[in-house]
Amino acid sequence: MSRVDIQHVSKRYGAFAALDDVTIAFNDGEFFGLLGPSGSGKTTLLRSIAGFIAPDQGSILFDGEPVESVPVHRRAIGMVFQSYALFPHLTIEENIGFGLDVRSVPREDIRKRVAEMLSLVRLSGLAARYPKQLSGGQQQRVALARALITRPKVLLLDEPLGALDRRLRQEMQVELKDIQRESGVTAIFVTHDQEEALTLSDRIAIIDQGKLIQVDAPQTVYERPANIFAANFLGDANVFRGTPAKSGLKLADGTVIATLKPSTGAAIVRPEKLRVASGRKKSAGNSLTGEITQAIYSGASVTYRIHTKVLGDMPLLAFIQNQTGEVLDTGAAVTVSWDKEQTIPVEA
């Protein structure tokens, strides 16, 4: 049985559908990322699970029990807010102990549990401080400790690392993942940062305009995106549109591209799967000829934008490992080739 079940949940604000018939099962102990652009409904979903928003339709179950009529404070959730929402008038110890205190846990037990949490998030020694005396990363960990101390059924995180700068964010990603694994809590987090979603999640749900696009392991979502939106939202993609042909996809000019499986009208190739060679000579597998319009050297790799006749205004994007130390010039005639196995049919 799954820890949290979302079944056919819809939520409308006037004519705007924030959630449109969403069904997901969150497994016990997994770290689950809700990924989507702003306004996609991912936060609405998180807040519905917390109980701050009541869905118009569908049901939400915790351990098989419907929770629609259970108020927030009795749902046994833990929540980490983007702004951390630490109580400014309470010390770090009082902040972390808050959830136990309101449940009338004896003082001695609270002190012991707070000390355990402080050492879990590596903040021992800061118990008597006030939130504003802590750095952003430290506040983040206090927020996490405070949410975990009640041993919630599910930990909900709203853009948990969004307020940190880039370097700290990468450090905290590792730490967050460790803490989640150590505590074994089922965690659902919302993010619009694709790298964060890939790094942290056991599974990812891609959400767009209130609809669930795809739910899979990060690697599957990246390697086998369900549609063009998912392909573009998680990573970069070269998109081909055309008509289904016997062995692949027939483009507008009649070129046929071989695809992994029979295609329905569109296929994508990730930029790092492309090979770029100087000169115009057709090679085995899929290949197109074109002209480099932009070459960006970034040390470990080179990014090319390549104009091809068949794609017109849409340049092909290629990420090439810098193995030779040479960069092809802008304007150079090139042949771009890639394997049939890397040409993934997607829904248009």
Added chain:
Amino acid sequence: MAFTRHTRTVLALTAPAYLWLTATVLLPLAAMFYFSFLTASPLGGKEVRFTLQHYADFFTKEIYWYNAWRSVELGLYVTAICLIVGYPAALGLAKYVKGRWREAIFLLIILPFWSNALVRTFSWTMVLREPFNILFSYPAIVIGLVHAYLPYAILTCYISLQAIDDSLIEAGRSLGATPAQTFRRITLPLSLPGVLAAIFLIFVPVIGSFMEPRILGGKDAIMLGPIIEGQFITAFNWPLGAALSFTMLGMVLLVLLVVMPFLNRQMARA
């Protein structure tokens, strides 16, 4: 003297206000303070001597300290009622009313400020006579003063309540606190600065108020505010009136001095 550019800017910006305040507030107050040690007003043309008698009177004559207590008591009642009525209104406005409705309700709160205080008080006499029949009584004074000072309570509480991030309240709820616990443990402590501001804005003027007691209070109007007013207007004993005023001011400052450390601690946390 060589001022830096920054100092000159600060001086240029603040000098007009400070000169104005010095001329219009501090000078007359200093004159009054001087008067309070004289046997009679020097404006009357009589011979005047230095005396501490007026200050001694406050503590030795029952009529003064007893009525000073009555004024403080009135201040406590009015402040308490203003907060009991005003705080929930501020909470409702800050946390539950959104958008255009909020502006409309705000206008209703501020509206009384746009009419003359004297006119407002006199209009109360009509309502309190008919149909309530409590004109010229203690409750009438309290009602009039609460009416006059309630907007201060609502506005100051509103400002501190709307500054509380909604996510703090949500965090409390997510951690298992009931709505009542969330209010008591989070909302109320974080809104204390506004409550304290309301207390100062209401309590201090109310204990010195004289218009509302005089117009609405009848024989119950006898308290320190009207007595001081009487010394200035009717008895023309400015020195005694001034001495009573400064004694009152002294007591308020003393109270402030006592509670200040506590307030500072609360403010530093929030």
